[in-house]
């Protein structure tokens with residue numbers, strides 16, 4: 001099978017397990033984002049794939065070749081570091097040529113590979129400059145250029161945009177999206193930035209607690225989170241999660257909030273486990289301020305221009321986040337009523353497993 005396969009990859013540092021039997025399959029030319037909280041092992045897994053770190057157990061297979069037993073230079077993989085890691089005393093051209101010279105690529109071929117990469121990245125005018133004479137964004141392109149000239153079948157990008165300011169970050173994100181159409185390789189990008197992962201990736205891999213929590217297309221992760229962790233980690237502000245009781249009803253699950261208010265969800269009742277605790281998950285856009293509904297008290301209003309986020313508390317003190325219009329006149333302490341769009345709500349079982357409405 002072409003592409004990348006990870007089989008049972010585990011790693012501990014000084015007795016602390018960081019990755020526990022991780023399996024993952026990535027297709028050729030797929031763009032994958034690794035997303036997860038700090039310390040969840042994303043960079044460690046990237047470094048294991050690159051050969052900069054050795055796994056305690058497991059296999060890494062790239063294009064039908066086991067690569068975890070090979071040195072970093074023999075893996076057909078190129079890594080772009082967060083710090084760019086350019087050689088300061090070398091020109092851009094020399095930085096890009098360095099790895100190729102070490103691999104004994106003929107001089108004429110090196111020159112043509114560099115010309116091609118420079119054209120793709122629009123850094124032709126910078127080839128004779130030193131890294132110190134470049135802006136952050138330009139350095140970042142050179143670091144990518146140095147990876148591109150190797151024509152790897154897999155690019156590994158460790159938070160490639162994190163050192164750029166907000167405007168440049170957005171622009172470079174667009175460029176990365178265009179670039180991926182021009183390189184014949186798969187890409188794995190570690191990022192902290194959900195928006196980056198959502199825009200660029202074909203599939204997102206969410207890490208937490210030593211394991212992969214979910215691997216799915218961005219909207220699938222958002223609309224059908226596998227568990228409570230993914231549901232609350234992805235999406236900003238975080239999904240509200242409330243303890244509820246299952247109510248009597250038909251094929252769809254109806255639940256009762258702490259104050260007895262009933263919410264009809266779209267989750268087929270047949271999916272739910274029998275008995276055990278249940279929680280209701282609501283995105284802010286599914287909780288609206290209305291004339292009647294579940295009583296609540298405003299804690300804080302965050303005005304975003306086109307809409308306002310309303311942080312409120314219910315009668316039993318639980319926190320809930322909803323939305324109001326951009327011109328909302330609400331203020332903290334106001335007594336309000338909330339309508340809950342239960343049709344789009346999620347339910348979570350006692351072990352955190354997510355249950356969602358039937359697909360349309």
Ligand SMILES: Nc1ncnc2c1ncn2[C@@H]1O[C@H](COP(=O)(O)OP(=O)(O)OP(=O)(O)O)[C@@H](O)[C@H]1O
Pocket residue numbers: 013014018036037038039040041042043044045192
């Ligand atoms: N060389 C090392 N020696 C000891 N502990 C390490 C080493 N490298 C990583 N760790 C630990 O392993 C855990 C996972 O680190 P890793 O850098 O993979 O996480 P991450 O998900 O990439 O985090 P971040 O998003 O902050 O970069 C952390 O607790 C880290 O402190």
